[in-house]
């Protein structure tokens with residue numbers, strides 16, 4: 058476990074670049090991480106998804122699955138891939154300051 | 163008389179019926195359990211059927227053999243759950259009222275949810291081992307399969323027994339080696355997850371296994387559709403993987419009747435408290451086993467530990483006491499790795515699978531996260547334990563909550 062300073066704030070982050078304490082997250086951090094992930098301009102659709110993931114993780118304690126996101130936001134899986142190319146669930150979890158979606162082993 | 167109604171007489175429902183019939187006073191409680199099929203299927207055995215290790219008869223027994231005296235078994239499909247009215251309507255015309263309801267209708271595969279998957283080639287160049295019929299058909303298919311690219315694809319998580327796809331590929335490596343045709347077979351694992359293993363300790367300990375066995379991993383593959391003519395699977399990001407034989411783990415979903423009742427999430431799994439299994443919507447409804455939307459593995463061993471902690475908690479609750487947060491997500495799974503060897507993993511909600519030794523009175527210790535012959539025998543012994551101990555709701559000589567004894571956490 059290490060720390061990193063992003064958007065002027067020092068946060069805890071694991072080796073794979075996922076924040077480990079969701080309460081350290083800010084919108085400025087999201088914008089910065091998104092830039093690193095190849096998304097320099099977050100639009101309202103991106104934010105809608107990020108906000109859903111943040112609030113869903115607060116109640117469930119984990120990053121939502123892609124299906125959970127599409128069901129809740131009304132976006133299709135195709136649209137999610139357009140918004141967050143290559144592994145949308147993982148990418149949005151990273152931008153939203155949440156843990157990596159995981160399997161059991 | 164107070165009425166307890168259990169929906170589904172699979173692994174979890176049967177264990178709950180057995181355990182609760184012992185814990186609840188028979189003069190005060192009437193326990194009823196409903197299922198649509200007479201036959202109980204030992205689903206972990208589906209893994210071995212394609213390779214001829216088990217036959218049909220190893221995995222089926224009549225459900226009635228496992229029902230305790232005094233529990234009323236009704237054979238019928240469940241048509242509607244009316245939780246507001248505390249009643250359930252069955253396809254046979256009966257309506258059953260209840261004071262407490264346990265939903266244990268499990269999870270099933272839905273190949274039709276992926277375009278091109280459950281169509282004309284289903285059962286031919288596209289197979290599965292995630293159903294009884296599928297496992298038997300795949301066994302027939304493999305008998306005469308000339309070799310080629312075998313692609314195993316998991317459509318989406320969660321799935322029942324998340325390690326079964328890896329086990330299938332490791333057994334396939336062994337099976338084709340035994341047949342003297344391993345050089346004619348490519349084994350490919352296309353998974354929506356970031357890798358075959360995602361937990362740090364397991365990745366470190368087990369990552370080499372797949373390389374050694376010549377199993378290629380295609381990570382982050384989110385399938386959009388199958389092109390059965392061109393024999394390829396296509397992902398949402400346009401990535402394509404071609405196959406000669408596609409072994410699919412189709413979308414797993416909870417029972418449709420749960421969804422129709424408005425009791426399910428986006429996959430028809432029932433949202434419940436992850437420590438007590440109480441529905442988040444109804445104070446007299448619980449969900450056990452694969453039907454429950456909890457972040458634990460959908461596995462028989464999890465259902466066993468869940469039911470063991472649930473029993474006394476439920477009794478306490480019916481006596482007006484608060485439920486205790488007793489279930490810790492404990493899972494304990496033997497993983498078959500081929501050539502007469504196996505692995506064992508033991509973990510819960512908070513602790514990832516760790517290496518070390520797992521003590522088991524009489525037979526253990528078993529090695530954790532490391533191949534051994536003893537673990538293979540553990541896996542085969544699991545079938546005996548399932549039929550003779552687990553289903554009958556008897557206690558194993560193991561604690562229901564995970565223990566750190568023997569584990570190395572550093």
Ligand SMILES: Cc1cc2nc3c(=O)[nH]c(=O)nc-3n(C[C@H](O)[C@H](O)[C@H](O)COP(=O)(O)OP(=O)(O)OC[C@H]3O[C@@H](n4cnc5c(N)ncnc54)[C@H](O)[C@@H]3O)c2cc1C
Nearest residue numbers: 170172173174198205206240267268323451452461462463
């Ligand atoms: C290939 C494979 C390998 C596995 N390997 C392992 C393993 O190695 N170890 C392990 O621990 N677990 C393993 N599992 C998982 C294990 O089998 C399940 O987790 C377990 O059976 C779940 O029990 P359950 O009672 O929740 O569901 P089930 O046992 O599936 O029971 C559900 C019951 O509900 C009934 N039902 C559903 N809908 C209706 C309806 N509308 N009307 C009437 N009845 C209905 C069904 O007929 C069924 O009897 C494996 C599963 C598969 C598929």
